[in-house]
Amino acid sequence: MAAASSAQSSHSWRRVARDPVLLSTILVVWVLLALFVVFPLVELLARAFVDEGKVTLGPLLEIVSNGGHRTALANSLILATAVGIAGTALGFLFAFTAVRAGLGRHWLTLLDAVVLLPLVSPPFTTSISIIFSFGPKGFISHDLLGLGNVSPYGFWSTALAETLTYFPIAYLTLRPILAAIDPNLEEMAFSLGGSRGRIFRTVTLPLAVPGFANAFLLLFAASLADFATPLILGGNGFPVLPTEAYLQITGLFDFKGGAVLSLVLLVPAAFVFFLQRYWVGRRTYVTVTGKVGQRSRTRALAPWAGVLLVAGCFAVAALIAYFYGLLVYASLVVAFGANNSFTLAHYHVIFTEGLPAIRDTLIIAAIGMPLGGFYGVLVGYLIARKNFPGRRAMELVAMINYALPGTIVGIGYLIAFNDPPIALTGGAMIIVACYVFRYSPTGIRATVALLQQIDRSLEEASSSLGAGSGETFRRVTLPLIAPAFFAGLGVVFIRSMTAISATIFLVSISWTLITVRILENMTELALGPAAAFSVFVIVVVFIVVAALSAVLARFRAPTAGTAARSFLGG
Amino acid sequence: MAKVSIRLSGVSKRFDHTVKGEVYAVRDVTLAVAEGELLTLLGPSGCGKSTTLRMIAGFEEPDAGTISIDGKDVTHVLPNRRGIGFVFQNYALFPHLSVFENVAYALRVQGKDEASIKRDVTGVLGLVGLANYERQQPHQMSGGEQQRVALARAVVFQPKVLLFDEPLSNLDAKLRVEMREQIRSLQKRIGITTVYVTHDQEEAMAISDRIAVMERGQIVQDGTAPDLYYKPKTEFVARFIGRTNLLDGRVLSAGEVEVEGQRLPLSTGRPVGSTVRLVVRPEMIDLAAANPGEPGTGRVLQRTFLGEKTDYDIQFGNTRIQACRSDAFRGAAFDVGAPVRLKFDPANIHLLA
Numbered sequence: 050m051a052a053a054s055s056a057q058s059s060h061s062w063r064r065v066a067r068d069p070v071l072l073s074t075i076l077v078v079w080v081l082l083a084l085f086v087v088f089p090l091v092e093l094l095a096r097a098f099v100d101e102g103k104v105t106l107g108p109l110l111e112i113v114s115n116g117g118h119r120t121a122l123a124n125s126l127i128l129a130t131a132v133g134i135a136g137t138a139l140g141f142l143f144a145f146t147a148v149r150a151g152l153g154r155h156w157l158t159l160l161d162a163v164v165l166l167p168l169v170s171p172p173f174t175t176s177i178s179i180i181f182s183f184g185p186k187g188f189i190s191h192d193l194l195g196l197g198n199v200s201p202y203g204f205w206s207t208a209l210a211e212t213l214t215y216f217p218i219a220y221l222t223l224r225p226i227l228a229a230i231d232p233n234l235e236e237m238a239f240s241l242g243g244s245r246g247r248i249f250r251t252v253t254l255p256l257a258v259p260g261f262a263n264a265f266l267l268l269f270a271a272s273l274a275d276f277a278t279p280l281i282l283g284g285n286g287f288p289v290l291p292t293e294a295y296l297q298i299t300g301l302f303d304f305k306g307g308a309v310l311s312l313v314l315l316v317p318a319a320f321v322f323f324l325q326r327y328w329v330g331r332r333t334y335v336t337v338t339g340k341v342g343q344r345s346r347t348r349a350l351a352p353w354a355g356v357l358l359v360a361g362c363f364a365v366a367a368l369i370a371y372f373y374g375l376l377v378y379a380s381l382v383v384a385f386g387a388n389n390s391f392t393l394a395h396y397h398v399i400f401t402e403g404l405p406a407i408r409d410t411l412i413i414a415a416i417g418m419p420l421g422g423f424y425g426v427l428v429g430y431l432i433a434r435k436n437f438p439g440r441r442a443m444e445l446v447a448m449i450n451y452a453l454p455g456t457i458v459g460i461g462y463l464i465a466f467n468d469p470p471i472a473l474t475g476g477a478m479i480i481v482a483c484y485v486f487r488y489s490p491t492g493i494r495a496t497v498a499l500l501q502q503i504d505r506s507l508e509e510a511s512s513s514l515g516a517g518s519g520e521t522f523r524r525v526t527l528p529l530i531a532p533a534f535f536a537g538l539g540v541v542f543i544r545s546m547t548a549i550s551a552t553i554f555l556v557s558i559s560w561t562l563i564t565v566r567i568l569e570n571m572t573e574l575a576l577g578p579a580a581a582f583s584v585f586v587i588v589v590v591f592i593v594v595a596a597l598s599a600v601l602a603r604f605r606a607p608t609a610g611t612a613a614r615s616f617l618g619g
Numbered sequence: 620m621a622k623v624s625i626r627l628s629g630v631s632k633r634f635d636h637t638v639k640g641e642v643y644a645v646r647d648v649t650l651a652v653a654e655g656e657l658l659t660l661l662g663p664s665g666c667g668k669s670t671t672l673r674m675i676a677g678f679e680e681p682d683a684g685t686i687s688i689d690g691k692d693v694t695h696v697l698p699n700r701r702g703i704g705f706v707f708q709n710y711a712l713f714p715h716l717s718v719f720e721n722v723a724y725a726l727r728v729q730g731k732d733e734a735s736i737k738r739d740v741t742g743v744l745g746l747v748g749l750a751n752y753e754r755q756q757p758h759q760m761s762g763g764e765q766q767r768v769a770l771a772r773a774v775v776f777q778p779k780v781l782l783f784d785e786p787l788s789n790l791d792a793k794l795r796v797e798m799r800e801q802i803r804s805l806q807k808r809i810g811i812t813t814v815y816v817t818h819d820q821e822e823a824m825a826i827s828d829r830i831a832v833m834e835r836g837q838i839v840q841d842g843t844a845p846d847l848y849y850k851p852k853t854e855f856v857a858r859f860i861g862r863t864n865l866l867d868g869r870v871l872s873a874g875e876v877e878v879e880g881q882r883l884p885l886s887t888g889r890p891v892g893s894t895v896r897l898v899v900r901p902e903m904i905d906l907a908a909a910n911p912g913e914p915g916t917g918r919v920l921q922r923t924f925l926g927e928k929t930d931y932d933i934q935f936g937n938t939r940i941q942a943c944r945s946d947a948f949r950g951a952a953f954d955v956g957a958p959v960r961l962k963f964d965p966a967n968i969h970l971l972a
Contacts (some may be wrong), residue, residue, distance in 0.1 A: 444901070515702075516728045
């Protein structure tokens with residue numbers, strides 16, 4: 050009986066209609082989704098494909114026939130593939146080491162911290178460090194290797210920066226899958242006489258295959274949508290679609306061209322999204338039972354292999370640590386590479402000249418955080434717990450802005466809210482709305498995951514004790530899904546501090562963002578303030594994440610851990 | 620019958636099953652529960668008993684039929700407006716609230732004042748024997764204690780009706796017996812109309828005023844425990860309630876039936892020559908020593924000593940018979956392989972329709 054579900058749509062309508070709180074909540078959510086998800090997308094499509102009231106593919110054909118744009122598309126796909134493969138390999142290295150190498154708890158924590166650092170950093174951090182390291186006056190290229198006049202720009206540096214930035218996604222995807230592979234399986238194969246290498250090939254790797262596919266697709270999508278890294282490191286020789294679209298709009302004021310270019314990006318992005326969600330996402334051999342036996346250090350891993358894995362991880366971790374150390378160092382010297390004397394001038398700059406950007410960013414993050422957290426919990430609750438017509442559609446629509454590359458969302462908002470009836474461009478609200486609807490889906494998913502673990506009978510109990518749906522939500526559901534709420538808050542805050550791909554189209558003279566200022570500094574070659582801004586953002590994000598983690602730790606519920614994980618995974 | 624408290628008329632509920640398509644969980648159930656009565660819905664898992672209960676509570680809505688409580692049609696009324704106490708199999712205590720707050724929940728929703736909440740909660744916790752547990756968190760308590768909190772929470776707001784959905788399934792055997800006695804005495808003390816769902820026939824017989832046996836979404840028989848035990852209407856009921864022997868007989872004359880070569884004086888009211896099914900409970904069969912090869916005897920296949928009685932498996936013609944004897948009054952036991960005479964008392968044989 051529990052397995053079957055009632056599908057009486059006429060009944061669910063009647064039920065919803067008798068519950069005014071539920072009905073009005075659903076309507077409000079739909080109005081918001083229509084306004085901030087559907088409307089901008091429709092406007093974007095209309096701008097791209099409608100000419101003087103007629104649907105036309107002219108602009109699309111024009112773009113596609115342009116050799117430069119075709120190169121950009123090809124570059125985007127090549128880059129995404131490279132980052133997908135390299136990032137998955139790196140993520141596997143770290144995940145496998147964490148799960149099987151038998152490291153102590155403190156080493157694991159350290160490894161985790163280094164791995165997660167790139168996820169909470171502003172987008173240019175690695176890029177700045179790469180320029181510092183491999184530029185004409187770079188620390189590695191010039192000072193260590195004595196090379197003159199090398200260019201840090203192009204495919205390789207972009208791929209390296211994106212790989213280091215996004216491989217944590219692969220790590221977070223693969224680690225639970227590897228952890229759920231019972232070491233007994235490997236040891237059993239070992240006891241049957243298989244060599245260690247053979248066991249790895251015939252047992253471990255095949256079980257992890259769905260995880261690989263999933264990690265690759267997630268990285269592919271992330272790289273495809275990445276705007277900041279190629280903008281800094283791609284240079285003239287390596288254009289990709291998001292930067293082309295950006296230049297089309299900001300350089301040529303060609304909204305139509307920008308819209309069409311961003312939509313070309315949509316095709317592979319949508320393909321990957323559906324592949325990930327409906328194909329790979331459902332194929333996992335590993336069932337997580339929650340039954341954790343005594344896990345001794347597995348003997349199926351040869352000692353030398355363990356050493357090699359740990360060494361590999363620490364080499365990569367050292368590279369990341371070096372990049373961040375370099376960033377801090379560069380923010381504290383007059384001009385990196387030319388004049389290495391200590392100064393606080395760059396910090397002085399960001400807290401005087403840069404203060405408006407800091408203030409605006411914090412205000413926007415502070416407004417967006419509670420709104421996004423609440424919205425995520427509310428929609429997650431409706432999707433997971435309420436049976437109303439259009440529930441699936443709501444779930445899908447709520448995910449759209451999250452799944453779309455930021456460039457598309459940004460251009461869509463720019464076009465949709467530039468003119469009446471809803472002119473928001475230039476204000477803070479458009480940026481807040483962009484963050485809320487783009488980054489709350491993490492909170493939505495955390496809420497749904499948490500609710501799936503909370504038995505439905507709790508809400509039925511509340512209902513039988515006289516509480517209506519609103520009161521049940523407030524008294525029972527909300528306290529129980531608080532961990533998801535705080536996770537949602539965290540993600541919206543982190544992204545408000547670090548995102549740029551969508552919001553770069555939405556900033557104005559009166560409202561700007563730290564990330565946009567960093568970009569401006571980079572293009573003016575004011576690398577010192579750029580580094581100081583980046584350090585500031587990293588510090589603020591770490592403080593907030595630490596505070597939220599402390600709050601999450603107060604929830605004894607075993608489910609809090611799941612929500613905390615989703616913190617950074619989104 | 621006393622005043623009717625809950626009435627179900629022609630209630631049906633369909634579910635979409637992923638494999639079988641649309642299936643009936645409950646089909647055309649009509650039922651009346653009298654005021655103050657404890658009625659048990661008994662049946663194997665998947666028979667529709669929980670769905671029926673959940674429709675009374677309002678968690679599910681019937682596709683057809685009506686449900687009324689105290690004469691008021693509540694078929695489409697939301698659960699929070701029905702005034703029903705519900706006790707769940709998994710207790711469903713709010714994990715973020717203390718025992719006191721769990722029990723106080725309904726009173727807080729009603730907006731009662733603090734003093735009366737304190738009084739009512741303390742009173743009902745005393746009633747279920749948890750007087751000093753107010754400050755405990757649910758997860759600190761044993762399963763039995765948690766279920767008593769759930770019981771207190773379900774009755775504290777004086778609901779019109781109390782519903783139990785397999786409340787004892789998660790408890791161990793000894794505790795189950797204790798808890799069911801406690802539930803029964805509490806139910807009688809406050810005189811509340813109660814519907815109780817279980818798949819355990821012993822539990823049902825111990826606790827109920829009346830039992831409705833369900834099979835594949837329908838009520839096949841309802842009555843008191845002795846009614847069901849001695850006069851089952853169908854083979855299913857006969858097999859589900861207690862242990863049973865089903866024997867095929869042939870009507871020899873108006874007052875005689877032949878079973879496995881034995882002639883029994885039994886008036887069936889059936890035409891001569893027709894076959895009948897007879898229900899004989901194991902303890903209704905008397906066993907006596909017999910000589911090998913004597914007609915109308917069986918052979919002991921297995922003997923199981925259980926303390927207060929001994930169970931016998933007996934090959935009797937083409938059927939296997941279960942019989943049991945209380946050794947204290949009936950002398951020596953029979954060995955495996957020994958021939959035994961089976962003596963049926965016509966007064967204790969029930970004829971299936």
